[in-house]
Amino acid sequence: MTLVMLLLVVLIWALGWWINARLANGAQSETRAVKLAVPAIFGLTLLIVWELLVRGLGVPMVILPAPSLIAARFAGSLAILWADFSQTILKGALGGYVIGCGAAVLTAILVDRSDFLRRGLLPVGNFVAALPIVGTAPILVMWFGFDWQSKAAVVVVMVFFPMLVNTVAGLREASDMQRDLMQTYAASYWQSLTKLRLPAALPFVFNGLKISTTLALVGAIVAEFFGSPTVGMGFRISTSVGQLALDMVWAEIVVAALAGSLFYGLIAVMEKMLTFWHPSQRG
Amino acid sequence: MKTVFSVLTVVAGIVVIWYLACVPMNIKGVLDQAQRAGEKVVPDTANARRDAAALGLVAKNTFAINRVWSVDRPRLPAPHQVVTELWQTTVMKKVTSKRSLIYHAHVTLSATLLGFALGTGLGILLSVGIVHSRVMDMSVMPWAIVSQTIPIIALAPMIIVVLYSIGVQGLLPKAIIAAYLSFFPVVVGMVKGLRSPDQMQLDLMRTYGASGGQLFWKLRLPSSMPYLFASLKIGIAASLVGAIVGELPTGAVAGLGARLLAGSYYGQTVQIWSALFAAAILAGLLVALLGLVERTLLGRMGVKS
Numbered sequence: 001m002t003l004v005m006l007l008l009v010v011l012i013w014a015l016g017w018w019i020n021a022r023l024a025n026g027a028q029s030e031t032r033a034v035k036l037a038v039p040a041i042f043g044l045t046l047l048i049v050w051e052l053l054v055r056g057l058g059v060p061m062v063i064l065p066a067p068s069l070i071a072a073r074f075a076g077s078l079a080i081l082w083a084d085f086s087q088t089i090l091k092g093a094l095g096g097y098v099i100g101c102g103a104a105v106l107t108a109i110l111v112d113r114s115d116f117l118r119r120g121l122l123p124v125g126n127f128v129a130a131l132p133i134v135g136t137a138p139i140l141v142m143w144f145g146f147d148w149q150s151k152a153a154v155v156v157v158m159v160f161f162p163m164l165v166n167t168v169a170g171l172r173e174a175s176d177m178q179r180d181l182m183q184t185y186a187a188s189y190w191q192s193l194t195k196l197r198l199p200a201a202l203p204f205v206f207n208g209l210k211i212s213t214t215l216a217l218v219g220a221i222v223a224e225f226f227g228s229p230t231v232g233m234g235f236r237i238s239t240s241v242g243q244l245a246l247d248m249v250w251a252e253i254v255v256a257a258l259a260g261s262l263f264y265g266l267i268a269v270m271e272k273m274l275t276f277w278h279p280s281q282r283g
Numbered sequence: 284m285k286t287v288f289s290v291l292t293v294v295a296g297i298v299v300i301w302y303l304a305c306v307p308m309n310i311k312g313v314l315d316q317a318q319r320a321g322e323k324v325v326p327d328t329a330n331a332r333r334d335a336a337a338l339g340l341v342a343k344n345t346f347a348i349n350r351v352w353s354v355d356r357p358r359l360p361a362p363h364q365v366v367t368e369l370w371q372t373t374v375m376k377k378v379t380s381k382r383s384l385i386y387h388a389h390v391t392l393s394a395t396l397l398g399f400a401l402g403t404g405l406g407i408l409l410s411v412g413i414v415h416s417r418v419m420d421m422s423v424m425p426w427a428i429v430s431q432t433i434p435i436i437a438l439a440p441m442i443i444v445v446l447y448s449i450g451v452q453g454l455l456p457k458a459i460i461a462a463y464l465s466f467f468p469v470v471v472g473m474v475k476g477l478r479s480p481d482q483m484q485l486d487l488m489r490t491y492g493a494s495g496g497q498l499f500w501k502l503r504l505p506s507s508m509p510y511l512f513a514s515l516k517i518g519i520a521a522s523l524v525g526a527i528v529g530e531l532p533t534g535a536v537a538g539l540g541a542r543l544l545a546g547s548y549y550g551q552t553v554q555i556w557s558a559l560f561a562a563a564i565l566a567g568l569l570v571a572l573l574g575l576v577e578r579t580l581l582g583r584m585g586v587k588s
Binding site: 017020021023024025029034035038039041042043062063064116117119120121123124127130131132134135136138139141142143213214217218221222225226227233234237238241242244246249250252253256257260261263264 | 417431434516528
C-alpha cells in the first residue's frame with residue numbers, strides 16, 4: 001500500500017514536471033497564460049504530493065496535517081479567522097503601518113532641510129534598519145498594554161527607519177537641473193517640494209512602503225507572542241501550537257500569506273498608478 | 284570627518300531625548316515609592332496620580348526629578364542603567380555563568396550562524412538551478428518572490444514544536460528557522476547576480492569557446508558577488524531575528540530571546556533593554572564583518588565599489 005502510494009507520488013511529480021517542461025520550453029513560453037500556469041501547476045503538484053505523502057505514510061496530524069484537513073479547518077472556522085485577521089492585520093498592522101510610514105515621510109521632509117542632519121541620520125537609520133527591532137516588542141507591550149495599540153507601536157518602530165532611509169534618499173532624486181528650473185520659475189520651497197521633489201521621490205517611497213508591508217505583518221504577529229487579548233493571529237498560533245491543533249496553525253498561516261500578498265499587491269497597484277511615468281513602470 | 288561629526292551629533296541627540304523621556308515615563312513609579320517612604324507627594328492618592336498627566340505630575344513634584352534615572356524597575360531605564368547592566372553581565376561575569384550575556388549571545392549566535400550557513404548554501408544551490416533550468420525558473424521563482432511578501436516567521440512556533448515532537452531539539456530547530464529566513468533573500472539576490480553578465484560578455488565567452496562550466500565559474504559566479512553580499516547582509520540580519528524569535532515559543536532557558544521573554548515575565552526592564560542592545564550589537568558586528576569580507580574580497584577581485 002505504502003509502496004503504491006510512493007509510486008503514485010513519483011508518477012505525479014514526474015507528470016507535473018513533464019507538463020511544466022513542455023510548457024516552459026515550448027513555443028508559447030513567453031505568453032502571459034503560460035507564465036501563470038507554470039508556477040500554478042508546480043504549486044498544485046506540490047499540494048497533491050503533500051496530501052498523498054501525509055495520507056500514504058500515515059503522518060500524524062501533530063506533525064504535518066494534510067492540505068485537505070487544513071482547507072476543511074479554514075472553511076470551518078471562518079468566524080475565528082476573521083476576528084483574528086481584523087485584530088492583528090486591520091487594527092495592529094495597518095494602524096501601525098499608516099502611523100509609522102506617515103511619521104517617517106514627515107520626518108524625512110524635515111530632515112531633508114538640513115544637510116547636517118541628513119548626513120548624520122542616514123547612517124544611523126541604515127544601522128537601525130538592520131537591527132532585530134522585533135525585540136522591542138516586550139517593552140512596547142509593557143507600555144501600551146495587551147491590546148492592539150502595543151502591536152501598532154511595534155509596527156511603527158519596525159517600519160519607521162526603512163521608510164525614513166528610503167524617503168530621504170528619494171528626496172535627493174530630483175537633479176540639480178530640475179531644481180534650478182524650479183528656481184528660475186521662482187517656485188517657493190513648498191511648490192518645489194510638492195510639484196517636483198515629492199513626485200520624484202515616489203519610486204523610493206514605494207520601495208520603502210513595499211519593504212514595510214512584510215515588516216508590519218511580522219511585527220504585529222510576533223508582538224502577540226509577548227502577550228495579547230484572547231484574539232489575534234499570533235495568539236491563535238501560539239495557543240494552537242500548545243494544543244497541538246496544527247491544522248488551525250496552518251489555517252492562520254494561510255491567512256497570513258493571503259493578507260501579506262494582498263497587502264503587497266495593493267501597494268504595487270498604487271505604485272503602478274502613481275509612478276506610471278517612471279522608466280521601471282513603462283517597461 | 285564631517286559625517287562622523289554629524290553621526291555623533293545625531294546619536295548624542297537621541298541619548299538626550301532618551302534621558303528626557305525617562306522623566307515622564309518613570310515619574311509615577313518614583314512618586315509611588317516616595318509616598319511609601321513617607322514623603323509628601325502632591326496628588327496624594329495613587330488613583331489620582333494614575334489619571335493625571337505625567338508632565339503635570341513632574342511640574343508639581345520637582346523634588347522627584349533626579350530620581351527617575353535610578354529607579355529599580357523603571358518603565359524606561361536610563362541609558363547609563365542599561366550600559367551598567369551590559370557591563371556587569373558581559374565583562375564582570377564569568378562567560379560560563381547563566382547570567383552572563385556573552386553566554387546567551389553565544390547560544391543565539393551559534394543558532395544564527397548554523398542557520399545562516401544552511402540557508403545561504405541551499406539558496407545558492409537553488410539559484411544556480413534556477414539560472415540553468417528554464418523549468419525551475421518558471422515554476423519556483425514566482426513562489427520565491429511571493430514568499431518575500433508573507434510573514435513566514437509565523438511558522439516559527441510550529442517548527443519548534445513539531446521538531447520537538449519528533450525528538451529534535453536544542454540548536455537545530457532555531458537554526459532551521461534562521462535558515463529559512465535567510466534562504467529567500469539569498470535566492471532572489473543570487474538569481475539577479477548570476478544573470479547580471481550582459482549579452483556582450485556572454486558572447487565573448489562563447490567566442491573563446493568556453494564550456495558551460497567555464498562560463499559559470501569564470502563569468503557568472505564572479506559577477507554575482509556584489510549581489511550575493513548585498514543579500515547576505517539582509518540574510519544574516521534576518522537569521523538573527525529568526526534565532527531570537529525561535530527561542531520565544533518554547534520558553535527556552537538560554538539565548539537572547541529567552542532573556543527577552545524572562546525579562547518581560549518578571550518585569551525586569553533593564554534586563555530586556557540590555558538583551559535588546561546585545562542583540563543590536565551582535566547584528567551590527569555580523570553585518571560589519573560581512574561588509575569587511577565583502578570589501579577585501581571584491582577589492583582583490585578588482586570590483587570597484
